[in-house]
Amino acid sequence: MSDSSNMIEIRNLHKSYGDIEVIKGVDLNVKQGEVVVILGPSGSGKSTVLRCINRLEEITSGTIVVDGFDLYAKETDINYVRSEAGMVFQQFNLFPHLSVLQNITIGLIKVRKMDKAEADKIALSLLDKVGLPDKATAYPDQLSGGQKQRVAIARSLAMNPKVILFDEPTSALDPELVGEVLDVMKNLADEGMTMVVVTHEMGFAREVADRVIFIADGVIQEEAAPDEFFSNPKHPRLKDFLGKL
């Protein structure tokens, strides 16, 4: 039943907060190298699904398998799986008391037990990759939102993850800073990174996604390649959603 080309397998995911069920049975496979964009109205549960894939939320029922590890099984080393699945947050969540370089190396040093010199080397090459080679010694407070988010992407890349989860990565940015972050994400997609992206950036979905998913009311309402998804929406909720944009 398990397909080894799947990086992520979600089966019949349910999640409730108290009496309120926010995820009502989601099934989703993400193949290695695939870019999946999740769209949906706010409060639809799309971010919750994403957070479950990194076990930042406890699920009510169902299974989530990431790279062959059942996330919610007792024997799974959740810290290990988390380090393999990077997460980029809407609010960046950089560590303000650490320099940009330290933000990127802390995982390598504490989790991967790498020595500092080697970790610094990796961090500097990643800063180069996200276009911030001169910011190593800066502190998060000294960066713009777009720069912060690029550092956050570098921080998650440092762990050499098998998949990166993006939770509305550009929603907290000034409009003129969105592009620089999306460019970095596009490059990652081109390099074959497996990505799951919750976003409102339709342009990104259209251009970069292999598959677009529409979640509303806690279930996947529609799922298609971007061309089909945008030109020929079938579900009335999706038509309504796209009509409002």
Place this chain on the structure above:
Amino acid sequence: MAFQFKPAVMVETLPLLTEGIELTIYITLLGLVFGFMIGTVAGLGRLSQNKFNRSISSIYIEIIRGTPMIVQALFLYFGVPLATGVRINPITAGIITIAVNSGAYIAEIVRGAVQSIDKGQFEAGRSIGLTRRQTMISIIWPQAFRRMIPPLGNQFIISLKDTSLLTVIGVAELTRSGQEIVAVNFRSFEVYLTVAIVYLCMTLSIAKALRWYEKKLMARSHR
């Protein structure tokens, strides 16, 4: 007979207070060092996922906050030896009292500071694979500690002044030294004024030192 203020008495009094001042500083320092340790453990205990740890910490904090320190000192020095048969000297009892008392307030400071750190910091730490413990030590604590400094300064000042209550168990600290001088010369105005000024100098020093420390930490994080 009209009261006549004699500044000279104050000048004479100050050197007589030296030992009292030293003892006050000694008790305050040791009391606060242990108080900070107790407070950190109890404060993190209240945030623990373990229900037992949470209850123990809460009970400790409520009991200490809900009873006067003077009663705590009397109980520890006079009461506990009757039950245990172990006598402790007044200075040790004083240090324990300050530690246990300040610990309860520091616990609340620690808890508040840790809870004030954005949840996203914890999630970001966990998302790169840090354990709960590593996230706490490397991510949350350094940020929380910075926020603790102003309320901690407040507590340090309170604890310093609270050492004066230890006169009731016969600790020869600053206030007690003043009382002993007054018993001899009856110049309570000049002597207690001197004592008050000495306390003020000490509390102002604490405030100043902490402000300096806070600035230093700030400077480090912003360049």
